[in-house]
Amino acid sequence: MLKIDIIGTGNVGTHLCRAFADKADVVAVSSRLLSGLRHDSDIYLISVTDDAIRQVAHNIAGRIPSSAILAHTSGTTPMDALDGCAAKTGVFYPLQTFSKNVGLRYDEIPFFIEGSDPETASLLKSAASAVSVTVREMDSQNRQDLHIASVFSCNFINHLWALAAEYLADKGIDFNLLHPLIRETVNKIGRVAPYDAQTGPAVRHDTLTIDRHLEKLGDDSELSGVYRLLTDSIMNHHPREASGGDKTIQ
Amino acid sequence: MLKIDIIGTGNVGTHLCRAFADKADVVAVSSRLLSGLRHDSDIYLISVTDDAIRQVAHNIAGRIPSSAILAHTSGTTPMDALDGCAAKTGVFYPLQTFSKNVGLRYDEIPFFIEGSDPETASLLKSAASAVSVTVREMDSQNRQDLHIASVFSCNFINHLWALAAEYLADKGIDFNLLHPLIRETVNKIGRVAPYDAQTGPAVRHDTLTIDRHLEKLGDDSELSGVYRLLTDSIMNHHPREASGGDKTIQ
Numbered sequence: 001m002l003k004i005d006i007i008g009t010g011n012v013g014t015h016l017c018r019a020f021a022d023k024a025d026v027v028a029v030s031s032r033l034l035s036g037l038r039h040d041s042d043i044y045l046i047s048v049t050d051d052a053i054r055q056v057a058h059n060i061a062g063r064i065p066s067s068a069i070l071a072h073t074s075g076t077t078p079m080d081a082l083d084g085c086a087a088k089t090g091v092f093y094p095l096q097t098f099s100k101n102v103g104l105r106y107d108e109i110p111f112f113i114e115g116s117d118p119e120t121a122s123l124l125k126s127a128a129s130a131v132s133v134t135v136r137e138m139d140s141q142n143r144q145d146l147h148i149a150s151v152f153s154c155n156f157i158n159h160l161w162a163l164a165a166e167y168l169a170d171k172g173i174d175f176n177l178l179h180p181l182i183r184e185t186v187n188k189i190g191r192v193a194p195y196d197a198q199t200g201p202a203v204r205h206d207t208l209t210i211d212r213h214l215e216k217l218g219d220d221s222e223l224s225g226v227y228r229l230l231t232d233s234i235m236n237h238h239p240r241e242a243s244g245g246d247k248t249i250q
Numbered sequence: 251m252l253k254i255d256i257i258g259t260g261n262v263g264t265h266l267c268r269a270f271a272d273k274a275d276v277v278a279v280s281s282r283l284l285s286g287l288r289h290d291s292d293i294y295l296i297s298v299t300d301d302a303i304r305q306v307a308h309n310i311a312g313r314i315p316s317s318a319i320l321a322h323t324s325g326t327t328p329m330d331a332l333d334g335c336a337a338k339t340g341v342f343y344p345l346q347t348f349s350k351n352v353g354l355r356y357d358e359i360p361f362f363i364e365g366s367d368p369e370t371a372s373l374l375k376s377a378a379s380a381v382s383v384t385v386r387e388m389d390s391q392n393r394q395d396l397h398i399a400s401v402f403s404c405n406f407i408n409h410l411w412a413l414a415a416e417y418l419a420d421k422g423i424d425f426n427l428l429h430p431l432i433r434e435t436v437n438k439i440g441r442v443a444p445y446d447a448q449t450g451p452a453v454r455h456d457t458l459t460i461d462r463h464l465e466k467l468g469d470d471s472e473l474s475g476v477y478r479l480l481t482d483s484i485m486n487h488h489p490r491e492a493s494g495g496d497k498t499i500q
Contacts, residue, residue, distance in 0.1 A: 011449075049454065049456060050456060050458050050459050051456065051458045076451075076459045076462050076463065095427065095428070095430070095431055096430065096431055096434060097431060097434055097435055097438070097447075097449045098449070099438070099442075099447065099449065102438060102441065102442070104434065108430045109430060110427050110430060134427075134430075136427075142421060142422075142423060144462065144463075144466060145417070145418065145421045145423060145466070146418070146423060146427065146428075147463075148417065148463050148466060148467065148477075149414040149415075149417055149418050149423075149425070149428060150414075150428060150431055151450055151451065151463065151477070152410045152411075152413055152414040152417075152473075152476075152477075153410065153411055153414045153428050153431060153432055153435075154428075154431050154432065154435045154449070154450070155448070155449060155450030155451075155452065155453075155484070156407075156410050156450075156476075156480045156484075157406075157407035157410055157411075157432075157435060158435055158438075158439070158444050158447055158448055158449070158450075159444075159448060159452075159480060159483060159484050159487070160402045160403065160406050160407055160410075160480075161402075161403055161407075161439055161444035162443075162444040162445040162448060162487065163402055163483070163487075164399040164400075164402040164403045164444075165399075165443060165444050165445065166445070167395070167398065167399055167402075168395065168396070168399050171392060171395045172392075173392060173395060173396060173399075175399070175443075175444075177345065177360050177384075177386075177396065178345070178396075178399060178400060178403045178404075179439075179440065180345070180346065180358045180359060180360060180384075181345055181346055181347060181400055181403060181404050182403055182404065182407075182436060182439070183436065184346060184347055184354065185347055185403075185404045185407060185408055186432060186433065186436045188347070188349065188352060188408075189408070189411055189429075189432070190429065191352065192349075192352070193412075193415060193425075194408050194409075194411035194412040194414075194415050194425075195412040195415065195416070197347075197349065197408055198405070198408055198409060198412060199261075199347045199348070199349070199404070199405060199408070200401055200404070200405030200406075200408075201326075201401065201405075202405065202409075203405075204299065206299060206300060206301065208300050208301045209300050209326045212326050212394065213326065213394075213397075213398050213401065216394060216395070216398060217398065222483060222486070223402075225479060226402070226406075226479060226480070226483065227398075227401070227402075229475060229476060229479055230406045230409060230410075230476070233409060233413070233472060233476065234405070234406075234409050236472070237409070237412065237413075
């Protein structure tokens with residue numbers, strides 16, 4: 001059974017410990033104390049904020065066996081941030097949104113692996129495969145592309161919901177009324193590409209509705225700014241000539 | 251059984267005809283020809299683009315019984331757009347994203363009703379209740395608020411997915427790899443408020459990651475613009491002092 005030390009007890013580290021609980025011999029190690037660090041593990045996973053990875057890696061260097069793999073779990077930090085800290089380095093990136101108190105199905109989380117040599121990549125892939133059905137090798141450049149896309153696809157959309165919820169709360173309207181709409185919006189992209197699933201006033205170039213909305217949002221410069229930018233972007237991507245008859249909106 | 255004429259054969263009209271198929275005596279009428287319009291129906295639902303509602307209402311006026319209700323299905327058009335076209339007017343707004351070729355569970359769609367008098371509102375509510383379990387009265391102002399929130403919560407998020415898919419396609423990466431992340435992002439808001447579910451570099455004020463992303467997006471002014479605006483908005487809504495320890499991100 002693989003021995004894995006997970007350094008960092010934030011959301012990602014906590015979930016990785018749970019994911020490996022019955023798949024590997026795993027321990028959680030505080031990134032500040034490093035007191036629980038074992039001296040004979042196969043893999044050391046650094047799961048801390050991006051700006052702390054280098055420092056933690058340097059603190060660990062020399063305290064792990066020369067045969068061990070030192071890897072981090074970041075989407076955006078390149079693998080070479082670990083250079084000089086171990087002979088075998090890698091990346092072990094689970095693409096998911098983690099909150100400590102929200103349970104997850106780990107087998108559905110895609111893992112993206114990088115290794116400083118083929119053998120290292122192979123061992124990290126087999127570790128990830130113990131947890132998930134989707135494991136891929138990906139270099140640091142493409143992993144960063146994926147991370148950027150995940151910011152658009154997860155973090156930004158969640159914030160748009162937060163803005164909508166705040167706007168509705170101010171009017172005494174329950175945000176939960178939007179849940180069926182949101183669920184269906186997500187259901188659609190499982191069946192058609194998001195570009196083809198676009199609905200709404202912008203894709204219809206319905207300037208009457210857009211002007212009414214902007215008039216209503218007039219006092220709120222933040223919401224107006226977001227509304228204008230995303231409406232213009234939709235219009236640019238869906239020129240009027242290309243708008244099909246099958247694009248309607250509520 | 252209620253007799254309902256649905257004027258307009260776009261996405262919404264088409265789906266309303268299906269929704270009422272075995273709940274009412276329903277016909278679909280082309281908004282241009284009006285040739286199938288019946289002379290003895292209880293409800294006439296105008297389901298056309300917002301800028302065509304007034305014209306269609308005027309074309310119908312005088313061709314329907316004085317006891318009938320004339321209503322539209324728009325989120326943003328006020329009820330008074332129908333003034334002068336019938337004695338009884340109303341709004342029958344289904345809050346959902348409709349595409350002709352994508353099936354829906356109609357009983358989950360919230361309907362928002364308005365009537366020019368209590369009896370009219372009551373009849374429209376009973377018609378909606380034949381289809382859906384969620385039927386509410388809502389005035390034109392609040393319905394417009396809800397429509398604006400739905401643009402943020404559905405149309406804009408779908409466009410962010412389209413932008414992410416386009417960005418990844420350009421790098422040869424499959425957008426479908428993000429589906430588990432997107433599904434979990436939606437699952438979370440069923441359990442916690444979107445504000446509390448926020449993850450990502452912006453809520454952590456992780457300027458190292460943000461700068462790396464912006465550097466990578468540098469050539470693309472559209473994506474950079476959206477990234478900057480939404481990142482600033484998240485930071486404004488989550489000042490550093492208030493960022494809890496349970497906010498981490500991949």
